[in-house]
Amino acid sequence: MALLTIEGLSKSFYLHRVNRWVQGCRDISFAVDPGEFVGITGRSGSGKSTILRCIWRTNLPQDGRILYESARYGTLDLARATQRQMLYLRTCELGYVSQFLSALPRQTAYDIVMRSALETYGEERRGEAERASEAMLRHFDIDENLWELYPRTFSGGEKLRLNIAAAMIKRPRLLLLDEPTASLDNASKVKVRSLIEQLKAEGTTMLGIFHDLEFMEGLCDREYNMQEGAMS
Numbered sequence: 001m002a003l004l005t006i007e008g009l010s011k012s013f014y015l016h017r018v019n020r021w022v023q024g025c026r027d028i029s030f031a032v033d034p035g036e037f038v039g040i041t042g043r044s045g046s047g048k049s050t051i052l053r054c055i056w057r058t059n060l061p062q063d064g065r066i067l068y069e070s071a072r073y074g075t076l077d078l079a080r081a082t083q084r085q086m087l088y089l090r091t092c093e094l095g096y097v098s099q100f101l102s103a104l105p106r107q108t109a110y111d112i113v114m115r116s117a118l119e120t121y122g123e124e125r126r127g128e129a130e131r132a133s134e135a136m137l138r139h140f141d142i143d144e145n146l147w148e149l150y151p152r153t154f155s156g157g158e159k160l161r162l163n164i165a166a167a168m169i170k171r172p173r174l175l176l177l178d179e180p181t182a183s184l185d186n187a188s189k190v191k192v193r194s195l196i197e198q199l200k201a202e203g204t205t206m207l208g209i210f211h212d213l214e215f216m217e218g219l220c221d222r223e224y225n226m227q228e229g230a231m232s
């Protein structure tokens with residue numbers, strides 16, 4: 001059974017200032033099986049991120065269903081799930097990684113992963129959360145000298161690895177990757193590629209957007225191309 005089944009998903013944005021609608025994505029349907037890595041490509045503005053934001057529910061779709069097999073709720077339509085259910089899923093079942101780091105000011109790299117770990121383990125299992133955070137930072141090759149630093153000054157590759165460590169400590173059942181390689185140089189892209197291969201080998205189900213078709217070569221189990229809001 002698919003972990004995620006998207007049926008007829010459409011999202012447009014109404015722009016009050018110019019009094020017109022902009023198409024995000026229209027009539028999108030596809031499925032992602034457990035352990036699969038599905039890639040979405042397409043030109044800038046074709047609606048790729050809109051799909052991911054509908055799954056993460058920062059966008060509320062106008063039409064369609066996003067059926068997700070939740071460990072806690074069973075089959076759940078993310079287009080209609082409650083805020084409370086979405087909050088739980090974002091904390092415990094879904095992961096979202098982009099090239100941007102969403103960190104609070106004066107939070108060290110270690111704090112970022114630890115905050116994520118505490119959401120899963122809870123305050124009462126702080127010791128376990130600490131051990132898991134350290135293991136995760138090492139697992140994703142983040143130099144111990146960086147742990148107590150603020151990631152503002154990190155390289156693109158280091159920020160991304162930190163993002164992935166913070167997302168993966170929750171062991172998400174579905175990881176969403178929104179152009180994680182967009183601003184990286186070639187050497188960092190190669191590292192990200194091996195990181196994705198590693199996540200795949202560990203059985204993580206992933207849905208990822210990538211600009212760079214060369215980067216995708218041989219990496220995805222399936223690939224969809226977006227054109228002006230529609231999928232082919």
Ligand SMILES: Nc1ncnc2c1ncn2[C@@H]1O[C@H](COP(=O)(O)OP(=O)(O)OP(=O)(O)O)[C@@H](O)[C@H]1O
Nearest residue numbers: 013022023024042043044045046047048049050051
């Ligand atoms: N919040 C929003 N308000 C208005 N328009 C939006 C909003 N979000 C997206 N859009 C519009 O929807 C269309 C699709 O945007 P989306 O971000 O999904 O494209 P994309 O394929 O991910 O682009 P890129 O590769 O450049 O990130 C674009 O025309 C964009 O301007």
